[in-house]
Amino acid sequence: MSKQKNNGIPRWSRRNFLQTAAAATAALAIPGCGRKEKPVLEALSGELDPLRSYPYRSWEDFYRKMWTWDKVVRSTHSANCTGSCSWKVYVRNGVMVREEQAADYPRISEDLPDYNPRGCQKGGCFVEYVYSPQRLRYPLIRTGRRGEGKWRRATWDEALTLIAEKLLDNIYHHGPDTNTFFSVIPAMSPVSFAAGARLAHYLGGVMCSFYDWYCDLPPGEPLTWGVQTEACECADWFNSKYIVLWGSNISQTRIPDAHFAFEARYNGAKIVAISPDFNSSCIHADLYWQIQPGTDTALALGVAKILIDEGLMDVPYVKEQTDLPLLVRKDTKRFLRESDLRAGGKEDVFYFWDTRTRRLTEAPGSMGSTRKTIHLGDADPALEGRYTVKLADGNEVEVTPVFELLKLELEAYPLEKVATLTGLPAHEIQMFAREFGTRKPAMIIHGAGTNHWFHNDLANRAMILLVALTGNVGKNGGGFNHYVGQERIWPEHGFFALAFPEGRAKQRFQNTTLWSYVHSSNRDPHQYNGRPIEWYIEESVKRGWMPLWPKLRPGEKPGQGRKPRAFIIWRANYLNQAKGNELIEDSLWQDLDLIVDINYRMDTTALYSDIVLPAASYYEKIDLNSTDCHSYMHTFGQALEPLFESKTDWAIFHALAKKIAEVARNRGLHPYRDEEFQWERDFTRLEEQWTSGHTLVTDEQAADFILAHSAETKGMTYQNLQAQPRRFVATDPEVWNSDVEPGVAYTPFKHQVAQKKPWRTLTGRQQFYIDHPWFLELGEALPVHKEPVEENFPLYWNTPHGRWSIHSTWRDHRAMLRLQRGVPIAYMHPDDARRRGLRDNDWIRIFNSTGECICRLQILPGEKPGRITMYHGWEKFLGFQQGGWQSLTYIKIKPTQLIGGYGHVKFRLNYWGPTGNNRDIKVEVEKYRGPVARYSRRAGRTSRTAARKA
């Protein structure tokens, strides 16, 4: 530009930037910009010098006007991400235009980074769903085949009448347990959850679980700790000095929280990432391990061996807090119990060998112990040694502490063997073990990467062993912290009172994994200890360990009894997310004669339903929101009243209760005698019952009911929470294991570790030894590494949680799809692709003996060879030319997860029950050469009918 062409054009004035006076930055020594010669910028002739000043600035209002609004309302999202992020929704001209994190969580302490801003890219574009084509605007009744997508618009009255009549028909003709209800995650919107649960409760319907079914429940926690899941709130990560990301890709699945880990790194923590692929969290680690899939348990046990061998164990902690000193009989492999020692003795009193008194000593704090503390007093339990004990029958038996058995067990995990198995450098495993044992506090952040395997309970128990051996559980900055799904609701008491008003004992609950397996054509071909899973299921149901609805009649085996008839789904996408997708569609789905979906968007389950009811979107409702990732309560709010003909979940179920009562009155129905609970169910009074005598009519009344009936939310009301999120003020000691302390991040198990309260287990300790007969038979009394349940195909089918969706939500969202590759993609290592002649963006067919799916391929160099990954949740209707990501999986139940009747291990909804694992599945991949559907739309357009060149 400086070379002027003087062809009659006036010469431009010249000026050197360096000569410009009073420049703000020219005088600064900017790193990287230390050149002596600055560019010469010439302005054109005339008065304009846009580098220095500019006279025409009135136009700047153009952009200022875009950042304007008429109204801002606090709300959040009812997606199962555990995010629980408070947002502001901006309304302009009667339309929600955008959202921004509210970023006003009160700070816990000056030392801890705060929680602001909390929210991800998905929360930042939810508004688009509100007005999208997927948004359900009116009640719809199916006119075509299920899933075909042919509908007629119905009135609310017509749709509700159909549903009410069907539910009543089922109750009186087939039994109330043929009406099944499915919804997920009360914590994310407890009022909406309770709305339907409450109806199920008064109808005697079956309420299904979600947390175990989605394999987000870490079964090792109920087994070891007697809890559902207990994790520190994420601010506590900052207190750690050693953070192990184990099967957890926090950069993608904990977007609002990941900063605490990476900020902890600047505060002196080291970060270790263990993952088969070099994922977006691994890039920020101090140590990255590309582990062989399915070998995590072996790694944990190998590290445990080093911790013990090298004396890196916190011995006093282990003696007081774990079952490792408890004595086990050599003959039966069972704990030595009081009942062994004297007739009439308890089954739940246990012993250790006190090295001080050299005597057999009752371990305090077990379920049968009269001492409600685990404080050892003057005792010093032996971890090692063999002792002889005289039994009640006069025989002598050898006993030894669990720790001895553990050491023996760990002999199977020498360093070199573990290194070979896991594919990791032996010297790094050793370094890791030494750091884990010395850098305190140390924590494991655990996720679905390891939890979705068939042997997830073993992996959980092995990892918990590491944090227990090193004394890291129950301390800020330490522990085994599992974050997948959102199982828990802080104001638990108020929630349960709202959802199941007559008490949980009077509610039919169902583990969904078992229900889906038994009522569908899913079949597990494997044998477990020489028996099919059906044998275990039958035993478990027969012994009353696991419920199975509809209830079996005498002589009936699981699968031979009555079938579920009506299925009511809200706040969930059951069908799309169901393992063995086509199997469910071909069997269970065919047996159901009414499927109702209550939703704000047409998801796959809605598409395959009979009646679809339009729900208010997240920005059109009143509700509460909490998570185990933080310690605050905040709210949904109505930026606008429910749009189109939609209603809030609370209003929908209220209307349905009212309609059922009306139908019952019109039919002159007598109360239904529900023998199971000795309950005379008078459905003509259903509306009064459901509204608790018209005191719980509005969503806000329901929200305030929860807040008022929970210790955690004392003093909180919906209105004051709309002003700002508040931190919980206390915890209910019945259900929590630590207090909420001002100025301190919440971490669980301080009641046990600091206050010496017994753990909620059979032994009253962190229990690594499970002497249930099935565990003993299957060789799992102690955590042990077991190979994945192999299938006859070469590639692991890996379907992790990713950044682009919360399960299926946002999977069909245009703004999100534009930041990906537009259609479902699977990721593969370049070598695996080359071997199959596959190129990037090819259409591929992924198949195994269960099913197939046709999608596109992305070659990902950081993927582990021998594995193909598709981030989960893709809606079946979008982009797939065939099948979906769950077409390749099937339901596989692990026998040990069917047990009950063992102290703390007993069925509880979303707490203990078989998990719907899926990581062991294997597949093959080939290039797809068949036809690919093309875009078609009658209305609207994407490209103008213009030729660039004629």
Added chain:
Amino acid sequence: MSRHQYAMVMDLNKCLGCQTCTMACKKLWTDRDGTEYMYWNNVETRPGLGYPRQWDRSGGGWKDGELQPGRLPTLDDYGAPWEYDYEQRLYEGSGKPVMPSPDPQSGCNWDEDVGALNGNDNFYFYLPRICNHCTYPACLAACPRQAIYKREEDGIVLIDQERCQGYRYCIAACPYKKIYFNEITGKSEKCIFCYPRLEKGEVNACAAQCPGRLRFVGILDDPESPVHKLVLVYRVALPLFPEKGTQPNVFYVPPFNPPRRGNYGKSILEDPRLPLDYLVYLFGPEVKDVIRRLEAELVRAQNGERSEMLQLLIGRDAATRYRIPAREQLVQIKT
């Protein structure tokens, strides 16, 4: 040249690649006719194609005091924003899957998480990019309309949406390809550093909404501002492609990946997973010193000592990360 200069520092070791910044920016500024393909703020995986594709090899900038030729990216270089035929599948019973149009062959985040080298040697990082609001803006110099200017009070570079004629010399001249042409309005548009927000004391949307909390915003010549400290005191933040001569006012704390397999415990500078040559390509030769400084501070922190630099990078709250003076305060800043 402006009296003061707003600047941003992005700590790439905190970036999650989550694109919340991208979406924050899009929903606020480019959710309009003609702007759908624009991401004033984008996040790209490096090494990689970039957005628009190969922008780092598309010319522009200054050399020996002269503007350099540049290429105009095509729509395919940016990636076409797909539309979807939801209705036919969900309500009209077509039986066909919902499909995008046009057929996806490129996109603004096409090679997400790809990086370079395979398997255990794989390396990459995320690079969020906005307009650099350069001290010597090539775009400004290239505009024959003089419709691009630098705000005298804060150094924000803007394209006058009334006077712009859509000639696009600015796009060719920008070495970062951070100007986009709106075909519907016939004007070029770009990141405005959220001046409407800053004027009201609110930090930029991309920073305010960043859950990784990796952005620091303030006046570069304000000694109290975090950006001043990071760029000029601790000297851990560098501009992108300094040799392009525009002197960007967006700075990056350079990234490092974990050591290669088997190298745990060794220095980042010794056989690094993320090759230093690549960082030198992006951030200039000073990046080696910066990495060395960062690593030394990390080691100190791991040994239980306190590092003021890292304590600042922790950025515990918004008040630490952002210093947004009121407009009238801008004139009072003493440098």
Added chain:
Amino acid sequence: MNQRGHLLTVLLLLMTAAPAFSQQPANAAVLPQHLRLKAAYSAQSVDVLLDPAAPAWQSTPVQRIALNRTPPLYDTEPPASLEISFVEVRTLRTANKLFVHLSWRDASADYADLPAVPDTPPEQRFLKEHTLGPERFFDAAAVMFPKDAPGGVVSPSLQMGDAQDPVLIYYWNAARGAMRMEAAGRGTTRRTGESFSARAVYVSGAWQVVMELPALPPATPIAFAIWNGSQLDRDGRKYFSVWHWLE
């Protein structure tokens, strides 16, 4: 005329067999009339005259006006070839208007159907209009004359007039339609926001464009410019004529 109507005309004529473009000047006698543009009177209606293929234009004498290429403004711009060396101009007067018919050969028709900005605010629409070719430029033509129509041999600067002698530009673009602009020197061109009537056809490798101008008084200086989109022409990167004078 709105933009969409304008485009329909273009498309329609591209698709149908249109009258052949006159490759030779209809009247060779016009050519030697140096820098003078004759404008005969026509009684035809506006609609007829706005049709570039109307018989009225076939019978109007053609003046072939030489085009020059602006020198490269920037070293940074790729060089352009000089393939369009002249524009053929026909002019007709009605009672209160001047109609100018421009035709020139251009091997590539660079045009697009750009949508009008919808009336509904973008936040109320799920679908937004898309930019499809951020790199593409469109063919265009313009007629420039003094804003104050001074008459005589005094003419403003060819470089978009000057401060003393501002100019009006009637600009037609193959994608954006017709728009009025004004300028008072290089770099000052701005759209007035007004449109004017113009129609265009692209037939057999050439553009024919008719513009409806105000009835300029005799002796008004007038100049022409042509842009070739495929050559990245825009702004001062164009073909231009020297001043001519209306008779």
